[in-house]
Amino acid sequence: MSVSTAPFTATVLGSARIGPNRELKKAIEAYWSGRLERPGLAAVAAQLRADTWSRQRSAGLDSIPVGTFSLYDHVLDTAFMLGAVPERVAGIPNHLDRYFAAARGTASVAPLEMTKWFDTNYHYLVPEIGPDTVFRLDATRLLAEVAQAHTLGVPARPVVLGPITFLKSSKPVDGQGPLLDRVDELVPLYVSLLGRLRDAGASWVQIDEPALVTDLDDTDLDAVTVVYQRLGEVRHRPAILVASYFGQLGPALPRLARTAIDGIAVDLASGSADSLTDVPELADKLVVAGIVDGRNIWRNDLEQSLTTLIGLRNTAATVAVSTSCSLLHVPYTVVAETRLDKSLRCWLAFGAEKEREVVTLATALSDGRDAVADALASSRTAAAVRRGDPRLRNAQVRADLGAVGHHRGRSTPAAERRGVQQARLGLPVLPTTTIGSYPQTSRIRIARADLRAGRIEQAEYVHRMRAEIDDVIALQEELGLDVLVHGEPERNDMVQYFAEQLDGFFATDNGWVQSYGTRCVRPPILYGDVTRNSPMTVDWITYAQSQSANPVKGMLTGPVTILAWSFVRDDQPLADTADQVALAIRQETIDLENAGVDIIQVDEPALRELLPLRAADKDAYLEWSIGAFRLATSGVRDDTQIHTHLCYSEFGEVIDAIARLDADVTSIEAARSHMEILTDLDAAGFDLGVGPGVYDIHSPRVPSVEEIASLLRKALIAVPAERLWINPDCGLKTRGPGEVKESLANMVAAAKAVRAEIL
Ligand SMILES: Nc1nc2c(c(=O)[nH]1)N[C@@H](CNc1ccc(C(=O)N[C@@H](CCC(=O)N[C@@H](CCC(=O)N[C@@H](CCC(=O)O)C(=O)O)C(=O)O)C(=O)O)cc1)CN2
Numbered sequence: 001m002s003v004s005t006a007p008f009t010a011t012v013l014g015s016a017r018i019g020p021n022r023e024l025k026k027a028i029e030a031y032w033s034g035r036l037e038r039p040g041l042a043a044v045a046a047q048l049r050a051d052t053w054s055r056q057r058s059a060g061l062d063s064i065p066v067g068t069f070s071l072y073d074h075v076l077d078t079a080f081m082l083g084a085v086p087e088r089v090a091g092i093p094n095h096l097d098r099y100f101a102a103a104r105g106t107a108s109v110a111p112l113e114m115t116k117w118f119d120t121n122y123h124y125l126v127p128e129i130g131p132d133t134v135f136r137l138d139a140t141r142l143l144a145e146v147a148q149a150h151t152l153g154v155p156a157r158p159v160v161l162g163p164i165t166f167l168k169s170s171k172p173v174d175g176q177g178p179l180l181d182r183v184d185e186l187v188p189l190y191v192s193l194l195g196r197l198r199d200a201g202a203s204w205v206q207i208d209e210p211a212l213v214t215d216l217d218d219t220d221l222d223a224v225t226v227v228y229q230r231l232g233e234v235r236h237r238p239a240i241l242v243a244s245y246f247g248q249l250g251p252a253l254p255r256l257a258r259t260a261i262d263g264i265a266v267d268l269a270s271g272s273a274d275s276l277t278d279v280p281e282l283a284d285k286l287v288v289a290g291i292v293d294g295r296n297i298w299r300n301d302l303e304q305s306l307t308t309l310i311g312l313r314n315t316a317a318t319v320a321v322s323t324s325c326s327l328l329h330v331p332y333t334v335v336a337e338t339r340l341d342k343s344l345r346c347w348l349a350f351g352a353e354k355e356r357e358v359v360t361l362a363t364a365l366s367d368g369r370d371a372v373a374d375a376l377a378s379s380r381t382a383a384a385v386r387r388g389d390p391r392l393r394n395a396q397v398r399a400d401l402g403a404v405g406h407h408r409g410r411s412t413p414a415a416e417r418r419g420v421q422q423a424r425l426g427l428p429v430l431p432t433t434t435i436g437s438y439p440q441t442s443r444i445r446i447a448r449a450d451l452r453a454g455r456i457e458q459a460e461y462v463h464r465m466r467a468e469i470d471d472v473i474a475l476q477e478e479l480g481l482d483v484l485v486h487g488e489p490e491r492n493d494m495v496q497y498f499a500e501q502l503d504g505f506f507a508t509d510n511g512w513v514q515s516y517g518t519r520c521v522r523p524p525i526l527y528g529d530v531t532r533n534s535p536m537t538v539d540w541i542t543y544a545q546s547q548s549a550n551p552v553k554g555m556l557t558g559p560v561t562i563l564a565w566s567f568v569r570d571d572q573p574l575a576d577t578a579d580q581v582a583l584a585i586r587q588e589t590i591d592l593e594n595a596g597v598d599i600i601q602v603d604e605p606a607l608r609e610l611l612p613l614r615a616a617d618k619d620a621y622l623e624w625s626i627g628a629f630r631l632a633t634s635g636v637r638d639d640t641q642i643h644t645h646l647c648y649s650e651f652g653e654v655i656d657a658i659a660r661l662d663a664d665v666t667s668i669e670a671a672r673s674h675m676e677i678l679t680d681l682d683a684a685g686f687d688l689g690v691g692p693g694v695y696d697i698h699s700p701r702v703p704s705v706e707e708i709a710s711l712l713r714k715a716l717i718a719v720p721a722e723r724l725w726i727n728p729d730c731g732l733k734t735r736g737p738g739e740v741k742e743s744l745a746n747m748v749a750a751a752k753a754v755r756a757e758i759l
């Protein structure tokens with residue numbers, strides 16, 4: 001089938017789903033706690049979908065993605081659609097409960113693992129596929145959403161995750177070989193799905209294949225050809241749009257273009273349209289041009305985009321305008337930001353504003369520039385105002401960077417530092433500690449909401465947070481931990497908290513973006529040069545230290561993570577922006593040191609996340625990111641101990657980078673991989689302190705003393721006792737106080753038992 005179906009002109013690749021005021025989060029959490037029944041949850045979900053479609057239609061989109069909604073995660077939805085559901089949840093009778101059990105576990109069932117969705121701060125659930133997995137199509141959810149859309153008269157374009165990305169994002173279990181070998185089993189399911197969608201009245205279907213922008217070998221590329229040639233040959237089907245995003249297709253582009261599919265969505269926000277001109281097969285395809293950035297919040301330069309789009313018309317049969325990826329990764333609307341600085345507001349476009357940009361560009365393409373003259377003029381003005389804003393350049397920070405920017409490392413070698421630090425700290429062998437946060441209880445969050453709403457004064461807020469710190473310190477002393485933390489009660493988020501205190505950032509009131517499941521973040525907007533006016537954490541840490549004779553760690557977020565979890569200015573290289581943030585953190589470490597703090601932790605959990613998807617770009621990234629961390633952490637004396645924390649497994653690609661950070665102690669995730677990471681670190685010649693996480697904080701399960709002790713014995717094979725630390729995998733903020741107390745008590749008991757064995 002060629003495109004006899006009329007192509008569309010304006011669309012987005014997917015929509016946010018958590019709700020403009022996090023309605024979905026609240027409904028799902030109410031369902032989990034028994035405060036809302038199934039029909040109530042279904043009604044909230046249906047309303048959110050209807051509202052999104054209706055907004056997109058009134059904006060003027062003529063093809064609307066349907067099926068990008070999810071109650072937890074779209075990869076998990078795909079696993080359920082294809083029958084790749086682990087045996088351990090298969091017996092749970094109710095569909096919704098089975099789904100949530102796979103997502104978050106129950107008292108007796110472990111959830112699927114969670115990991116990063118490409119290089120975003122969204123986390124998906126990793127489907128498990130074993131030799132016994134029998135793929136079977138169950139399109140009930142998708143067909144119901146398509147039916148809902150048709151009832152509402154929505155020009156629906158069903159969206160599914162493609163078989164190649166699905167398999168590449170899954171995890172082989174129980175001795176299963178390479179997953180792509182099983183793509184032949186999936187193709188018939190997609191064939192039958194295409195027929196069902198055609199029967200349901202769909203004229204186009206979107207098949208997402210973001211994995212095609214990563215480095216692919218010949219086997220992968222052959223799979224692209226085979227799968228899409230086969231799907232293209234299906235007679236009874238909607239027109240097929242294969243969507244790529246998060247980067248350039250490279251060699252996958254000609255492969256796709258030579259198959260019998262009808263359209264390709266390309267990401268023009270992450271690279272130029274040049275590569276498209278080399279592919280003559282595009283001449284009879286629809287190219288969906290992702291020219292409006294779906295991952296950042298800057299207003300589009302419409303004039304420049306229009307030039308690109310007009311050029312594209314020489315390459316493709318038809319050009320439609322779109323976002324570069326789903327709008328899942330940006331907040332709903334700038335309109336909700338009532339306190340936003342006026343001039344800043346006109347630089348920004350969140351989801352709803354991006355939808356209108358898409359329509360403006362599509363209109364200009366079909367009816368000419370004059371048809372949208374006003375929109376073009378105001379985009380031009382906004383760009384000029386932004387370029388001329390004095391806040392973009394701060395002479396002081398640029399001068400300061402010139403002065404200290406070459407200090408990227410501590411002058412004394414790590415082994416020597418270890419000696420002076422130990423002389424100062426006097427810690428027992430195998431010291432125990434935690435990663436920083438303790439449970440963010442609703443009591444804490446309500447206090448913060450009260451402060452924001454003016455219901456309590458700042459002094460009362462400080463009083464309440466200090467009471468939380470008192471409790472956390474007392475708990476840690478009671479448990480017998482060696483190196484304490486203050487618990488981070490005063491932080492809404494480990495990035496936003498710093499952004500709110502640094503110049504050059506704007507924090508949103510309501511710019512929520514889903515991070516995983518019902519958990520959301522409000523990424524701050526880094527718009528100008530970054531400077532620190534006054535200490536950000538010193539009062540809290542010195543207060544906590546005053547409550548205990550044990551060392552309390554200073555707790556900071558590193559420059560790479562602050563960048564990774566913010567929306568960052570696009571008018572200068574990331575490396576330059578990272579250095580400015582690094583300088584601010586460096587100043588904070590010096591203030592902490594002067595205030596008597598012995599140990600300072602600088603978290604970099606996102607170091608791995610920003611790693612480029614293509615190998616060719618990795619060295620340049622590691623150069624600037626490691627450089628920024630070293631700039632941030634090398635302003636302190638030899639006897640001040642620097643810790644860092646990197647959560648998440650899959651360190652393989654950054655093992656060398658961990659050593660290059662040169663932190664005195666690094667805590668990492670290791671429990672789920674049974675300490676395998678340590679052998680790799682050892683092989684890489686790592687000789688710094690390391691705290692492999694001894695239990696998984698993503699699960700409510702309390703680990704036993706024996707379980708932790710046996711992990712520690714395993715760790716001691718790869719790491720000598722004088723360099724080994726004992727800690728959980730990550731911060732405890734999402735856990736309940738009860739679980740935390742029991743788990744840490746077991747961790748301390750295990751440490752004592754193993755110490756006794758080695759001394
Ligand atoms: N930015 C970021 N990315 C990250 C992580 C992270 O910590 N930060 N960790 C990893 C995993 N991701 C996570 C992301 C979010 C949360 C999380 O717990 N988010 C909270 C919101 C955190 C927050 O901003 N809290 C604010 C606002 C809280 C709130 O909802 N307040 C209520 C009122 C109080 C109440 O009734 O509870 C309201 O505004 O309506 C605060 O504490 O001040 C949530 O979704 O519930 C956890 C892990 C990877 N990426």
Ligand code: MET
Binds near residue numbers: 730
């Ligand atoms: C996502 S890494 C979290 C590190 C932070 N210090 C915490 O404990 O919450």
Ligand SMILES: [Zn+2]
Binds near residue numbers: 605645648730
């Ligand atoms: Zn962590």
